[in-house]
Structure formats: C-alpha cells, structure tokens
Amino acid sequence: MKRQVAANRIITSDNTEIKLGVVELDDTIVTRVCSLQGEQPFTEWIGGTITIKTADGVMHAYKDNKMI
Template identity: 60%
Template sequence: MTRLVAANRVISTDGKEIKPGVVELDGERVVNVSALLGERPFTEWLGGTINLQYYADEQLCAYKDGKML
C-alpha cells in the first residue's frame, strides 16, 4: 500500500522545486511526485520541505528534517 505525503516544498534531485508538492511512497521508495493542486484523500500533510535524494542502491527516497520518510 502506498502512502501520500504533502509539504509546502518538494525539492527534486536536480534542485527543482514543486510548491506545494505531494510525494507517493511505497515503503521508503518514491514512486511518484507531483504538484498538490487541491485536496487529495488520504494525504498526510507534513508541511515544510521534503528533499528527494538517491539512497545507496540508487533508490529514490524522500527526506524530511534529515530523516527518511
């Protein structure tokens, strides 16, 4: 089952910002990133900034306040 998390800003690996943005996670792996254009059911609002970074095995992961989501 996937988890949806939203924040004021999502910063991609190339430095581009999505304001506000939503990240879809399958476990710790990012499966989709998009702009938050309206209310989405079952979306957890985290606020602040989510940074997307590649983990050691080239898996795209999301981080908030230095902790993996």
C-alpha cells in the same frame, strides 16, 4: 505500505523546486512526485520541505534529514 505525503516545498534530486507538492511512497521508495491539486484524499500533510535524494537509482524522501 503505500502512502502520500504533502509539503509546502519539495526539492527533487535534480534541484527542481515544487511548491505545494505531493510525494507518493511505497515503503520508503518514492514512486511519484507531483504538484498538489486541491485537496487529495488519503494524503498526509507534513508541511515544511521534503528533499528527494537518489542512491543507486532509487529515490528516497527526507524531512529534517530523516527518511520518511
């Protein structure tokens, strides 16, 4: 299932910080990370900080140490 989630802060796997960012997911795999550009349709606001971690070449998103 594809979905988009937005948060106040996104920390990427290389420790880059994006303020007001969007993470696009395909099931639990991150397919894209970008800055939030205005109101985007079908985007779920979860607030707080999302952390992107890479394992075996696959990126996953975490909120409060739980996979999104």
